[in-house]
Amino acid sequence: MPEIQSMNPRHYKILDLCLAGINNKDIATRLDMVPSQISIITNSPSFQHELAIRRSSISEQVDNTIANETKDAMHLLKENTLRAAQTLVNQLSSEQEKIAQASAMDILDRAGFPKVTKSSNTNLNAVVCIDLETAELLRDSLMMSNSNNEGV
Numbered sequence: 685m686p687e688i689q690s691m692n693p694r695h696y697k698i699l700d701l702c703l704a705g706i707n708n709k710d711i712a713t714r715l716d717m718v719p720s721q722i723s724i725i726t727n728s729p730s731f732q733h734e735l736a737i738r739r740s741s742i743s744e745q746v747d748n749t750i751a752n753e754t755k756d757a758m759h760l761l762k763e764n765t766l767r768a769a770q771t772l773v774n775q776l777s778s779e780q781e782k783i784a785q786a787s788a789m790d791i792l793d794r795a796g797f798p799k800v801t802k803s804s805n806t807n808l809n810a811v812v813c814i815d816l817e818t819a820e821l822l823r824d825s826l827m828m829s830n831s832n833n834e835g836v
Contacts, residue, residue, distance in 0.1 A: 691730055698725055703738055770831050796824060 693701075694715065700713045708722040715722075725731055775787035793799060 692732060693782055695731060698722060699731065699734060702726060702735060703742070764800065766829065773826055773829060795825070 697715065698711055699711065701714065706714075708726060709719050711717075712719040712722045726735075769791075772787045772791050775783050776791070778784045778787070
């Protein structure tokens with residue numbers, strides 16, 4: 685079975701079509717060749733070597749793209765986490781009681797405190813009992829969040 689020793693422009697066109705996922709029969713039709721010619725070319729060591737190099741390069745580019753997109757997404761999330769927390773803190777002073785309560789519950793939930801069950805009497809406000817040390821820690825955390833956001 686004859687093999688190609690070096691690649692010519694037509695071989696590179698076949699290489700591009702192989703990388704695009706086109707089968708030998710369709711490549712032969714597109715390039716006005718017979719499938720056996722395409723098979724001889726695609727099975728040659730020099731063609732297989734070039735194909736492996738290009739596939740590796742494409743794979744590396746895809747990996748880099750995914751890594752960069754993931755890094756960008758993480759940066760965006762970190763950047764907006766403080767803004768989201770500050771929004772919740774700002775909503776604590778809302779004149780609409782339901783918004784203030786929902787914000788307080790979200791903050792406490794994210795801080796790891798158990799959820800307060802809703803009372804059947806709608807006129808009662810939920811009271812969260814925490815010790816002095818926890819209250820100071822929560823206050824300090826909110827103050828740090830506020831000071832970090834002022835620098836942003």
